[in-house]
Amino acid sequence: MSPLLTPYTSTALDLPNRVVMAPMTRLRADLRSVPQPLMATYYAQRSGAGLIVSEGIAPSERGRQYLTEPGLFTEEQVVGWRAVTSAVRAALRTRSVPGFR
Ligand SMILES: Cc1cc2nc3c(=O)[nH]c(=O)nc-3n(C[C@H](O)[C@H](O)[C@H](O)COP(=O)(O)O)c2cc1C
Numbered sequence: 001m002s003p004l005l006t007p008y009t010s011t012a013l014d015l016p017n018r019v020v021m022a023p024m025t026r027l028r029a030d031l032r033s034v035p036q037p038l039m040a041t042y043y044a045q046r047s048g049a050g051l052i053v054s055e056g057i058a059p060s061e062r063g064r065q066y067l068t069e070p071g072l073f074t075e076e077q078v079v080g081w082r083a084v085t086s087a088v089r090a091a092l093r094t095r096s097v098p099g100f101r
Pocket of ligand 1: 022023024025026055056057
């Protein structure tokens with residue numbers, strides 16, 4: 001098996017494999033920075049990575065940099081991100097991820 005697909009463990013991380021998805025700006029939230037279903041699909045399709053680094057997330061209204069950049073400062077945005085993380089976990093349950101326990 002390729003070393004890339006072997007588990008990686010450190011004090012901070014316990015990864016099923018060494019594939020790490022870089023942060024990539026997608027700008028697919030809505031104008032209130034609420035994550036949309038397309039984002040859940042996008043991240044779920046990449047659930048095989050050992051670690052997914054999300055795109056930049058605005059921590060406050062004033063911290064927004066672009067229109068349709070996702071945020072995490074309203075309840076609606078939190079709900080939107082929960083849908084994303086749930087979709088990733090659901091995808092993990094249905095696929096065979098190298099090293100995933
Ligand atoms: C929040 C954020 C969003 C990014 N979006 C993109 C992107 O959309 N496309 C891209 O090519 N690089 C993007 N980058 C840069 C890549 O993540 C970076 O070039 C990649 O991780 C390579 O790692 P390096 O920083 O060591 O060169 C982004 C970086 C950050 C922090």
